[in-house]
Amino acid sequence: MDFELSDEQRGLVDSTRSLLSSKSSVDRARALIDGPVGYDAEVWRLGSQLGWPALAIPEADGGLGQQSIDLALVGVELGRGLAATPFIPTVVAADTLSRAEEVTKSKVLQSISEGALIATWAFAESGRPWTPAGLQTRAERSGDGYRITGSKASVQDADAAQVLLVDAVLDGAPARFLVPADAENLRIERQQTLDVTRRYCDVTFEGVCVPADGLVAAGDAAQRSLARTLQLHTVLVCAELVGIGERLLAMTVDYVKNRVQFGRPVGSFQAVKHKCSNMRIRVQASTAATYYAAMALDSGRADVDHAVSVAKAYVSDAVNEVAGEALQLHGGIGFTWEHDLHLYLRRARVNSLLSGDASHHRERLCRMLEAEVLR
Structure with missing residues (x-):
């Protein structure tokens, strides 16, 4: 590509x-x-x-x-x-x-x-896998509409949203609903997370009533729609991680060029050069994997699921490794609250878990490979 x-x-x-x-x-x-x-x-x-x-x-x-x-x-x-x-x-x-x-x-x-x-997307549930099989929130028919009961976790900016795209199980299959954030019996509570610069919330549905036109998709259409949403969300989380990696690399290179020790910039030491080179390699590879996944999603390629999981499995680990190296090369200043480095590290850690962590996507890749072998 x-x-x-x-x-x-x-x-x-x-x-x-x-x-x-x-x-x-x-x-x-x-x-x-x-x-x-x-x-x-x-x-x-x-x-x-x-x-x-x-x-x-x-x-x-x-x-x-x-x-x-x-x-x-x-x-x-x-x-x-x-x-x-x-x-x-x-x-x-x-x-x-x-x-x-x-x-x-x-x-x-x-x-x-x-x-x-x-708008925000309410999908993940506490202690459940980031897959349709992890859905436990239930929807049932009620008169001309529906009633939703359950809870969601890690819903980004739910306390600022006016509407929520909610995934639930209806008649034994996934269904998708558009729910106003001010709906009766809907409770939103802010979570305390590692990323202090972004809001994630717990959302509880205690028999929230949704009119008939609030149903976005059900049955096979909901399965296809949810698969697309999972792919897109994963790609965008990877994209943010790429930006974090780029910024951490730039911050680190600038720091080691100007930090003097033993009468010379620490960036002139061979070991530091090697670390910065490895950081750059990881950022470049993360960029390529993410762009390929996004373009595969746009082109409708048959390998889109594979491309998305490869990107998330690699980028989650690679950018966290970049963050760790950046912290190491900054030394003591990198641990201070006043320095920006820890804010990027925090977001990298949280983003690496969203849309499934590296282990989750490696398992998906293994299952895809197994399915190809058995065909």
Whole structure:
């Protein structure tokens, strides 16, 4: 595949990077720690003007009609800037709605594309695998609508969202629902996580009533839709990890060039050079794996599941190794609260678990290989 950016993609990357640089996203993210608002509203507003949430929404629904690779490019920059925005859950929910067959979606998608509405995806459940088999939240028919009972964990920016895309089991199979965040009997509580610059929440459904038009997909359509959402979410988490890795590498190279020990920059020592070289190799390989997965998703290649799991299995470990080396090469200063390094390390650790950790995706790859051998 050709990883060379088009002029339009380069413009998207440059404008996003310029916005994040001018707004000092890391400093603003620090200001949000333990604050009443879980995301940077100003950066999200300006990003919406650049078209972030509208990128992959079809033009017929008010979007820009771009592809997953374009979302990934933005994701890399958001990771590099440690931006606290609801980008990933919002665009993942929008992608699902834009592909739904029968749902009152036009108004919702239009609001998302304008940045006026934040959506999130409620899928993961405590102690359960990041797969459809892990779903225990139940939906049952109730009159003309549905009633949802259960709980979700690690729902990003649920306390800031207006709507939630909720996955549950209906009639023994996955089903997908669009649920207002202010629905009666729906409770949202913030989790305490390692990533202090981003909000994750527990969401509890105690018999939440959903009207008939709140059903996004059911049966086979829901299976296909959920598979697509899992793929896209995984790619975007990998993209953020790539941006984190790029930033950690740049921070480290700059530091070892200027840190003097024994009368010379520590970056001149052979052992330090080797560590920086290994960091660069891991970041470059992570970039290639992530871009390939995004482009495979866009092209509908038969190996898309394989590509996505290869990316997540590799990138989760590689960027955490980069973070560890960065911490080692920064020495004592890297352990201080005032230094930005630990904030990137925290997000890298959390992102490596989202959408399934490396072990989860290696197991998926083994099962795929076994299925190919048995065919």
